[in-house]
Amino acid sequence: MIFKCCEWALYHLVINSENLTYCCQSFDKKLTFMENYNGELVDIDKYLKDREIYIERCKSGNYPDVCRDCPTLEERDWDETPGFIDVSVSNRTKCSCDCIYCIISGGGRSDIKKELNTRKVWDVKPVLSSLRDRNMFKNGCHFIIGGGECAEYPKEELKWLIDFVFSINGSIEFLSAGITYSDAIKKALETGETKLKVSVDAGYKKTYEKIKRVKGFDSVWKNLKKYIQAEKKNSKALVTIKYIIIPGINDNLEEAKEFIKKALSIGCKSIEINVEFFWMNENFDKPITQNLKDVLIYFNSLKKQNVYFSGNINSHILNWLKDNLN
Helix, strand or coil, X not given: CEEEEEHHHHXXXXXXXCCEECCCCCCCHXXXXXXXXXXXXXXXXXXXXXXXXXXXHHHHCCCCHHHHCCCCEEEEECCCCCCEEEEEEECCCCCCCCCCCCCCCCXXXXXXXXXXXXXXXXCCHHHHHHHHHCCCEEEEEEEEECCCCHHHCCHHHHHHHHHHHHHCCCEEEEXXXXXXXXXXXXXXXXXXXXXXXXXXXXXXXXXXXXXXCCCCHHHHHHHHHHHHHHHCCCCCEEEEEEEEEXXXXXXXXXXXXXXXXXXXXXXXXXXXXXXXXXHHHHHCCCCCCHHHHHHHHHHHCCHHHCEEECXXXXXXXXHXXXXXXX
16 A cells, blocks of 8 residues: 555664664654563564554554654555564674764763663573564565674674574674674675675774774774675675764865775775764754865765765755765
8 A cells, every 4th residue: 555654663673772663763762662671572462563553643644743754754555564674683782992973872972881881781582583483574684783893792692693694584784893803794794695884984093093982993904804805705795894974083085085095905895985973963054164075076986986975964965965976
């Protein structure tokens, strides 16, 4: 049936350390369906009932207030069959990196970071197994493993997650800082439908350490080279190196060119460009600086080197890109 609805609400599951939600805006409590979460098994029957109520509200145009003006609402012929096509596993929050733009720690707040690195962790395996037993994962379901640093997950747990995803014919995507090397991630790149995304955000060590607030610049590039060698063994694998532009820090051509030089030198086939989330939110209605324009123009000129802009860049920057770079 054709109606206006949200793909996230119908088909997505976000497993956070303290809640289960269906929405990308997981910090909003109105968008969770299990709060104060501690690894309890999901009440599937309740979830299905709530999902049905949501669908009926969408069909009648009576959207929840938090969804009413959301840009993800889309009018199309929806498949109403229940089942997840996308699952984010973020129950672990420990990460040895300390990015100044970290969304999870509120823009790199040290007090939140300390709490995240010491937070009690519950076991995600029974939760995922119970969902599988109720046939809640659609064929080819995409799993994103993030939260804290996925390469710092206990080795046996990470291996279990990879085996689980491949056992249900799913695909897996790792969100990593790349400082800690993981043999399990390397093997996943060699064997299954696997993506790895690593944000380096700098061409020089000094800038990297200012952004990440940890050492490890040389290690990241060495690890990325190993991962890319693994990627070459599997046509279904892809390693993406990201450059998140942070105005005032890395929005200059010298830094950007050095980053691209390093990425291409290790054989990277996918380079993603984004603009820092908090800066975008605070400056969405302000003119773009010349430095930012120059860097965006430079990255846009590298399409043939598989350099592309992230789909979640703020609309005013996207509009500027469309008006000036096409």
